[in-house]
Amino acid sequence: MMGRAGVIIVLGAMAAAVFGPWVLPFDPLHQELALRLSPPSWAHPLGLDELGRDLLSRLALGARVSLFVGVSVVCVSAIIGTLVGAVAGYAGGKIDMALGRLMDVLMAFPGILLAIALVAVLGPNLRNVVLALVTIGWVGYARLVRGQVLKIRELEYVQAARALGAPVVRVVLRHVIPATLSTVSVQATLGMAGAIVAEASLSFLGLGVQPPMPSWGTMLDAGRAHLFDAPHLTIVPGVAIALLVMGFNFAGDALRDRLDPRTTN
Amino acid sequence: MLRYAIRRVLLSLPVLLGVATLVFMLIHLVPGDPAQAMLGESAPAGDLQDLRSKLGLDQPLLVQYERYLTGLVRGNLGTSFRYQTPVATEIGQRLGPTAQLAAAAIVVAILIALPLGVIAALFKGKTVDHVATSLALLGVSMPNFWLGPLLAIVLSVQLGWLPVSGTGTPAHFVLPAVTLGAALAAMLARMTRATLIDELRELYVVAARARGLSYARAVVSHALRNSLIPVVTIIGLQLGAVLTGTIITETIFAWPGVGRLLIQAINFRDYPLVQGCILLIAVTYVTMNLIVDLTYAWLDPRIRYQ
Numbered sequence: 183m184m185g186r187a188g189v190i191i192v193l194g195a196m197a198a199a200v201f202g203p204w205v206l207p208f209d210p211l212h213q214e215l216a217l218r219l220s221p222p223s224w225a226h227p228l229g230l231d232e233l234g235r236d237l238l239s240r241l242a243l244g245a246r247v248s249l250f251v252g253v254s255v256v257c258v259s260a261i262i263g264t265l266v267g268a269v270a271g272y273a274g275g276k277i278d279m280a281l282g283r284l285m286d287v288l289m290a291f292p293g294i295l296l297a298i299a300l301v302a303v304l305g306p307n308l309r310n311v312v313l314a315l316v317t318i319g320w321v322g323y324a325r326l327v328r329g330q331v332l333k334i335r336e337l338e339y340v341q342a343a344r345a346l347g348a349p350v351v352r353v354v355l356r357h358v359i360p361a362t363l364s365t366v367s368v369q370a371t372l373g374m375a376g377a378i379v380a381e382a383s384l385s386f387l388g389l390g391v392q393p394p395m396p397s398w399g400t401m402l403d404a405g406r407a408h409l410f411d412a413p414h415l416t417i418v419p420g421v422a423i424a425l426l427v428m429g430f431n432f433a434g435d436a437l438r439d440r441l442d443p444r445t446t447n
Numbered sequence: 448m449l450r451y452a453i454r455r456v457l458l459s460l461p462v463l464l465g466v467a468t469l470v471f472m473l474i475h476l477v478p479g480d481p482a483q484a485m486l487g488e489s490a491p492a493g494d495l496q497d498l499r500s501k502l503g504l505d506q507p508l509l510v511q512y513e514r515y516l517t518g519l520v521r522g523n524l525g526t527s528f529r530y531q532t533p534v535a536t537e538i539g540q541r542l543g544p545t546a547q548l549a550a551a552a553i554v555v556a557i558l559i560a561l562p563l564g565v566i567a568a569l570f571k572g573k574t575v576d577h578v579a580t581s582l583a584l585l586g587v588s589m590p591n592f593w594l595g596p597l598l599a600i601v602l603s604v605q606l607g608w609l610p611v612s613g614t615g616t617p618a619h620f621v622l623p624a625v626t627l628g629a630a631l632a633a634m635l636a637r638m639t640r641a642t643l644i645d646e647l648r649e650l651y652v653v654a655a656r657a658r659g660l661s662y663a664r665a666v667v668s669h670a671l672r673n674s675l676i677p678v679v680t681i682i683g684l685q686l687g688a689v690l691t692g693t694i695i696t697e698t699i700f701a702w703p704g705v706g707r708l709l710i711q712a713i714n715f716r717d718y719p720l721v722q723g724c725i726l727l728i729a730v731t732y733v734t735m736n737l738i739v740d741l742t743y744a745w746l747d748p749r750i751r752y753q
Contacts, residue, residue, distance in 0.1 A: 283461060283462075283465065284465075286461075286462050286465070287462055287465030287466055287468075287469060290462050290463075290465070290466045290729050290732060290733045291466070291469075291725075291728075291729050291732070292686075292687025292688065292690050292691045292728065292729070292732045293687055293688055293690070293691030293692075294691060295690075295691050295694075295725060295728055295729065296469075296725075298694065298709070298713070298725075299470075299473055299721065299725045300473075300476070302713040302721055303473050303474065303476045303477045303718070303721075304476060304477075304478065305478065379590050382590060382592070383590065383592060383695060386592045386695065387694070387695065387698060387710055388710075388714065389713065399592070402592060402593060402596070405596065406596055406699070409596055409599055409600050409603075409604055409611070410604050413600045413604070416593070416596045416597065416600065417597070417600075419593075420589075420590075420593030420596070420597060423590055423593060424585075424588045424589050424590070424593065427588050427590070428584070428588040431587070431588065
């Protein structure tokens with residue numbers, strides 16, 4: 183039930199991101215200064231922002247940014263993390279120790295602190311946001327996969343593949359990594375919510391997408407100056423972020439329940 | 448216990464060195480010339496050279512690294528480009544407000560979560576439980592950079608009950624502490640509910656009731672106490688989220704702490720101050736984790752022997 187609701191929310195956001203800017207009648211960058219800060223109306227269902235731009239159109243374009251960051255950060259982080267985790271777990275010894283220390287150092291930075299630092303020095307833009315979030319994002323996948331690989335490498339079918347003379351690279355790529363993918367896919371679905379919030383946080387702090395390009399985080403930041411006279415500027419992007427995060431969390435939980443035999447039975 | 452503590456402290460040292468190294472490297476990741484980035488494109492060549500030598504950027508990398516580490520050991524984090532004062536002094540002045548805010552957020556989270564979790568567990572499956580669980584779910588899904596302005600709209604702008612920003616009175620704590628503590632409260636409430644439901648099924652609760660204890664006493668004195676162990680674990684695990692949460696919360700409510708100082712330093716391209724703030728937050732996080740681990744080992748002897 184919750185899983186379905188989550189999938190519907192996510193699909194709705196995707197549809198808004200893909201078709202919204204084409205279907206909606208207003209240009210998200212077009213300014214109507216005479217109508218600035220107008221509340222929701224029939225013509226503009228979500229109202230207008232501080233420069234008289236249609237909030238619904240900006241929300242749809244902002245969904246593109248959120249989903250682009252979410253998908254790219256999760257995909258790249260998952261690929262890097264899975265490979266590093268598989269190498270660390272399968273090789274063991276000094277390689278595992280060296281990679282483990284690197285992960286320890288990166289995990290010593292709480293939350294998005296390192297991402298904030300990286301964007302601060304590299305410069306605020308979409309590419310650097312993705313780069314910064316991938317830098318902190320892959321570690322979680324690597325830890326997860328490493329733990330799984332430590333068990334998988336001892337399983338009989340892996341031992342059999344090695345006994346038959348399969349090269350290490352083939353064993354890891356064909357036999358070990360595929361066995362970790364269901365766990366990684368759950369983590370990735372839940373990670374989408376984290377990446378979207380992280381992007382919005384960075385944009386809210388002025389370290390993400392730069393104006394006039396809309397992002398839900400920058401829209402919230404702009405709304406802060408108009409709490410008194412135009413609260414809809416804060417409420418609209420906030421609801422969008424919370425809904426999408428909830429959607430990915432519901433979908434991730436449902437996927438985990440479906441893939442986990444303990445809850446399926 | 449002492450052997451475990453020494454081993455755990457020694458294991459933290461390479462991590463701290465790695466953190467310091469990564470923070471040192473930050474300034475070298477600035478595209479082009481960091482001095483140019485700080486002074487702007489039109490800065491005179493003389494000023495650029497002065498700043499380079501002041502920051503030590505004209506020295507070989509290894510020399511810079513050695514000076515940096517030596518400075519850290521002596522508590523010297525460099526000089527703020529914006530304020531022209533030692534970075535340690537600037538951060539030191541703002542540590543108190545950040546620590547107060549983080550502590551207030553944790554207290555608020557506990558005060559909200561425990562009653563909510565207990566009520567949900569005691570009325571499992573009833574409307575009260577559904578309301579409490581939904582509230583907790585909402586708390587987890589609402590990012591603090593939205594919750595903060597939303598609370599300000601309702602409690603400050605509409606109702607006029609609380610100040611929107613600033614410091615000075617206990618009332619100034621309420622909005623930032625609730626904003627920062629809401630997500631933790633939601634997590635703690637869910638955990639309290641889940642563990643208390645498990646504990647209430649245990650035989651020792653039935654035995655306590657059989658000995659004549661009232662239901663309330665059996666819950667509070669026996670089941671709740673045992674269900675609090677995982678709750679304390681969650682608080683330890685979430686300290687990092689609270690620490691990074693201060694960055695956004697302090698920015699929203701103009702709270703004069705380290706988090707706001709970091710964002711101001713970033714906007715001013717004051718890289719020595721950025722490095723100092725990042726280093727301080729990361730080292731605080733590592734130290735807190737160390738203290739939490741040592742506390743677990745003290746509470747649960749099995750951990751020491753693993």
